[in-house]
Each structure stands twice: as C-alpha cells, then as structure tokens.
Amino acid sequence: MIQKLSILRNSRILTLGLSSFVSGIGNWITMMAVLAILVFRDSGGVLESSTIFLAGLLPMLVASPFAGFLADRFDRKNLMILSEVLAGLSVIGLIFAENEILIYGMLALQAVFVSLMIPARQAALPDLVSESELVQANAFFQQLNGVIKIVAPMLAGFLLTILTPQQAIILNVVSLGISAVILTRLPSLPPLLKDETLHKNKIKGVQGNEPAWRKAFREVPSLKLLFVSIFLGITVIMGLDILASVFIRDVLRETEQYYGTMVGLIGVGTFIATLVLMFRRKQVNPWRDVILGIFLLAGIPAMMAITDVWVSNIALAKALVLAGSMIGGIGNGLMVVQMGTLLQVLAPRELLGRLVGLFEATAVAGQLISVLLVPVLVPGLISMAVFLGISSILLIAVDVYILLKVHSFRALNEASNTAVAHSLNNVG
Numbered sequence: 001m002i003q004k005l006s007i008l009r010n011s012r013i014l015t016l017g018l019s020s021f022v023s024g025i026g027n028w029i030t031m032m033a034v035l036a037i038l039v040f041r042d043s044g045g046v047l048e049s050s051t052i053f054l055a056g057l058l059p060m061l062v063a064s065p066f067a068g069f070l071a072d073r074f075d076r077k078n079l080m081i082l083s084e085v086l087a088g089l090s091v092i093g094l095i096f097a098e099n100e101i102l103i104y105g106m107l108a109l110q111a112v113f114v115s116l117m118i119p120a121r122q123a124a125l126p127d128l129v130s131e132s133e134l135v136q137a138n139a140f141f142q143q144l145n146g147v148i149k150i151v152a153p154m155l156a157g158f159l160l161t162i163l164t165p166q167q168a169i170i171l172n173v174v175s176l177g178i179s180a181v182i183l184t185r186l187p188s189l190p191p192l193l194k195d196e197t198l199h200k201n202k203i204k205g206v207q208g209n210e211p212a213w214r215k216a217f218r219e220v221p222s223l224k225l226l227f228v229s230i231f232l233g234i235t236v237i238m239g240l241d242i243l244a245s246v247f248i249r250d251v252l253r254e255t256e257q258y259y260g261t262m263v264g265l266i267g268v269g270t271f272i273a274t275l276v277l278m279f280r281r282k283q284v285n286p287w288r289d290v291i292l293g294i295f296l297l298a299g300i301p302a303m304m305a306i307t308d309v310w311v312s313n314i315a316l317a318k319a320l321v322l323a324g325s326m327i328g329g330i331g332n333g334l335m336v337v338q339m340g341t342l343l344q345v346l347a348p349r350e351l352l353g354r355l356v357g358l359f360e361a362t363a364v365a366g367q368l369i370s371v372l373l374v375p376v377l378v379p380g381l382i383s384m385a386v387f388l389g390i391s392s393i394l395l396i397a398v399d400v401y402i403l404l405k406v407h408s409f410r411a412l413n414e415a416s417n418t419a420v421a422h423s424l425n426n427v428g
Contacts, residue, residue, distance in 0.1 A: 026175025028152030033165035068357015083116035088176035143274035149267025153260030238370035269329020296331025
C-alpha cells in the first residue's frame, strides 16, 4: 500500500490535482446555473438541454485536434495556464448574457479554451510519473473528478437556493483564476522531441506522406480499438446526459437539487472505482476494467427505463434511480481511468498530444451525434422509456464488440508467437 501511496507524495501531481479540483468545482456550478436558467426554471425541454451540450461540444470537435497539436509543440504548463485564464474570461460573458443565443455563444467560447487543457494535461502526465504509476495517476485524477461530482452539484444546488444563477457563475470565474495561479507552481513541461522518444519500438519513422497518427493506428491495432470503443460508448452515454434533467423533472417530478444528488452519487461510484484501482494488489489487463465499466454503466439507463415503465411509487423510483447512478458511477470510473491509461501506454510519446486531441475529438463526435439525434427521436418517434431501454442494450453490444476484438488480438499474438517458434525450430 505504501508503494501505491507514492503517487500522493508527488508534489507535481498534487499541484495539478488541486488545480483540477478548484476549476472543476467552478465549472459544475456554471453548468448547474445554466440548466437552472434554461430548463429547471423555464419551460425548456429536450431541445434546450441538447443545445446546451451542443454549444459545449461542437467547438471542441474542431479545437481538440488543434489543441493536441499545440501540446506537442509548446510547453504544456503554459498551455494549461492559458486555458484557465481564457476560460475565465469567457465565463464572465455568461454573467451578462441576457438571452439564450448569448448563453450558447459564451458556452461555445468557453469550450474552445477548455479544449486546450485536456491534451496538455494528459500528454504531460507520463512526464510526471513512471509508466508503472500511470494507472494510479489516472485513478487519482478520476478520483478527484468523483469527489467533484459528489461535492459540486450538491453545492451548486444549495447555492442556487440563495443566489441567482448569474451570481453563482461568478464563483466559477474566481475558481478559474485560482486554478491558473496554482498551475504556476508546476515546473516547465516541454513537449518530447522525436529523438527523445521512449517508444520507438511502437512506431517507426513515418515514410512518405502518411500522417504519423494514421501509421500509429495501423501498427497498433489496440489503439484503433480504443478510439472505436470511446466513440460507440460515448454516443450512447451522451443520450443519458441529455435526457437526465427532463427525466427528473417530468418523470420523477424533481428539481435541480435531485439532479445534483444523482450526479453526486455517480461521483461516489467513481470514487469507489478509483480506490480499487489505486490500491489493487494485482494489476489486470486494462481492457477487462473497460468492459466491466461499460457493463455497469448500462445499469443507469436500464434503471431509468424500469422506473418509468413499471414503478408507480415515486419514492421507490427515485431511490432506484439513485442506486443505479452509483453503480453506473463505478463503471464510469473503471472505464475512464483505464481508457486514459491505455491511450498513454499505447500511443507513441512524441504523438501523445495529438492522439489525445484526436481521442477527445472522437468522443465529442459521438456526443454530437447524440445531441443531434436525441431531440429527433424523443419524444417524437419513440418514448423516453424505450430510448433508455435501447441505450442499455446498445452498451452491452459495445461490450461484446470490445470483448471479441480483444480476444482476436490475443489469438493473433499467440498464432504469431507459435509461428516464430516453429520457424526457429526449423532453423535449428
């Protein structure tokens, strides 16, 4: 256990974690405030909820690959500080936005600046810890996210009972400023030069005009599977995010306070999962955790569908949805931590920034499909309950796909090793 706790003695990891925690709390307050303005305290429905997410996602689809390129070219510390400062300026605009169009515009601008943070932080992490500590480091940051999900929505729900949404958003501006100051404590984090790469065995030099990232996908099949998996999984999961606020209001007859509790319990589940990953004695194949995580995540839409169709007791329905949320949170923690670890281990170090940017853009593409598709399907073509039931089935299907692909990779490697051994025996 002492070895596992060594990650908590790394001052640079703790500095980065504190920055993420402070800004994460503020960002959740803003999200809850915007939902209060447009959904909970207004007549907004699926369309408005979808548009909130669309405003945050569409800019990231374009900005994330470029942000990844910058992370491979410039000091990651400076990029993270710049991200927080510019995001803070855009949040100030939200305070004075007086109509929906301006609110969506400010959310879009904030998303552009936030997109700088993710590739810079993920690409810097392998420089702050050894490869054997990556699972623990990723678990630590996801653990912080879990704590944020526990604290921030409940805190935001309370603040919105005593403050106006605009007043609550001011706290996010303050949090982003504090986060930027904290990040100045980090050492310089320059990008890795090509001749310094520690992963030359994973991908050889690029020949001709083939992009380096495309060659990485071709030579590391598991990397391609990782991208396909996040795209398929997030496309389904995003539908739950879009419908959650409307489901809570219309089916459970609750408000943003219950929404905060639901998100908080997802955070509790995430926290539990990261504790397991940090202190687990025996390391397992990360794909096993990804598969288990997606399976547990399927419990959230399944429980929501069951309560909508078969549970008439509102109190029981509320309790079941909260229980499903915590179980799904465990799955979220397992999936997110191990997908991040797989990306950092499988990707060539000199391409890590760009591949993280592409990974985020891939996830955003899946989210955008949901944002555009869900309002068309629900409630016009199918009911919310049917959509949630289908979502649960689709997540199980994604799990089966990953399981079959991982098994095929294992079989291919075993066949290759057998062929090499047979060849050596013939030479002998």
